[in-house]
Amino acid sequence: QVELVEFGGGLVQAGDSLRLSCTTSDRTIRFDTMGWFRQAPGKEREFVAAIDWSGGTYYADSVKGRFTIPRLNAVNTVNLQMDSLRPEDTAVYYCVAGTYKSTFDRSSRSQYDYWGQGTQVTVST
Numbered sequence: 001q002v003e004l005v006e007f008g009g010g011l012v013q014a015g016d017s018l019r020l021s022c023t024t025s026d027r028t029i030r031f032d033t034m035g036w037f038r039q040a041p042g043k044e045r046e047f048v049a050a051i052d053w054s055g056g057t058y059y060a061d062s063v064k065g066r067f068t069i070p071r072l073n074a075v076n077t078v079n080l081q082m083d084s085l086r087p088e089d090t091a092v093y094y095c096v097a098g099t100y101k102s103t104f105d106r107s108s109r110s111q112y113d114y115w116g117q118g119t120q121v122t123v124s125t
Contacts (some may be wrong), residue, residue: 002026002114004095009119016085016123022095022116023077032100034078035069037109038091038121047107048093049080058106063089085123092118 008020020036035050035058050058051069059067068081078095095116098104105111 002029002097004097004114004116006093006095006116006119009093009121011122011124012085013124014086017081017083018085018121019082020080020093020095020119020121021077022079023074024097024114027075029076029099031076031097032104033106033111034076034095034097035106035112036078036080037094037096038089039094039118040088040091043091045094045109047109050096050106051078052104052106060107082121085121087123087125089121090123091121093121094118 004022004024006022012018033050033052036048037045038048039045047060049067049069055071057069066084096112097114098112
């Protein structure tokens with residue numbers, strides 16, 4: 001079973017930056033896409049951002065211009081750089097990974113085969 005491990009959550013103030021990281025030690029699998037979802041209390045889990053095998057990136061409208069997924073040379077690793085954080089960004093952030101699919105809707109939860117345990121991000125006013 002592939003395990004995704006997340007790092008980097010925490011408590012910050014509005015306007016601050018935070019970087020999340022996610023990786024797996026399994027080098028036998030190749031992901032088409034890795035990314036992040038989040039879930040705030042009382043809300044549904046929602047898409048945040050993703051990066052595909054070619055380096056293409058995808059962002060939710062709510063985070064465009066503030067969050068970035070950098071292209072890394074490391075295999076099966078994804079980071080999320082979060083700048084200008086807002087209280088509404090408070091949520092549990094989940095790392096996700098998906099294998100190849102002929103049509104891949106990267107904003108859809110059902111497309112991802114593997115999920116991390118989640119890391120808490122709290123943004124105070």
